[in-house]
Structure formats: C-alpha cells, structure tokens
Amino acid sequence: MGAKALFVDVLYGSKIAFQSLGLVTQTTLKRRKAKSTFKKTLIQQGVPPEAANEIAKEFPNPISTIFSIMKSNAFNQQEDAQ
Numbered sequence: 001m002g003a004k005a006l007f008v009d010v011l012y013g014s015k016i017a018f019q020s021l022g023l024v025t026q027t028t029l030k031r032r033k034a035k036s037t038f039k040k041t042l043i044q045q046g047v048p049p050e051a052a053n054e055i056a057k058e059f060p061n062p063i064s065t066i067f068s069i070m071k072s073n074a075f076n077q078q079e080d081a082q
Contacts, residue, residue, distance in 0.1 A: 027063055035059040 035056055042052040 024063055031059070031061060031063075 038059060039052045039056040042055060047055070048049055
C-alpha cells in the first residue's frame with residue numbers, strides 16, 4: 001500500500017470516527033429530551049410521578065443496543081479466527 005493510499009485511508013477513517021462521535025452525542029441528547037417529554041406526558045395523563053419514572057426507565061436506548069451488537073460481532077469474529 002502506498003503512502004498516498006495510507007494517508008487517504010487514515011483521513012477517511014478519522015472523518016468517520018468524528019462523524020460517529022457527533023451522531024452518538026446527538027442521539028443521546030435527543031433520547032434524553034424524548035424520554036423527558038414521554039415522562040411529562042405520562043404525568044399529565046394522570047400516571048403518578050413514581051410510576052412515570054419507572055416506566056420512563058424502560059425507554060429504549062439505541063446507542064447501547066448498537067454497542068452490544070458491535071461487541072457480540074467482534075467476539076464472534078475473534079472466535080471464528082481461532
């Protein structure tokens with residue numbers, strides 16, 4: 001692999017890493033806002049605040065799901081390589 005190709009690979013790899021970091025941050029903030037709105041809506045509909053907190057704890061987290069999929073795929077690939 002030439003130096004130019006290596007440079008281009010590093011450049012695009014860095015770009016993808018920074019974009020991914022931004023997407024994770026954005027998703028986390030939007031999830032937090034949606035979870036808060038969900039909890040407020042439950043309380044407005046007459047659900048007790050304690051119950052609304054418990055229900056809101058189960059609000060899905062796509063980031064943890066993505067990371068768990070990535071971990072399981074990484075471990076599967078390591079086992080296949082051995």
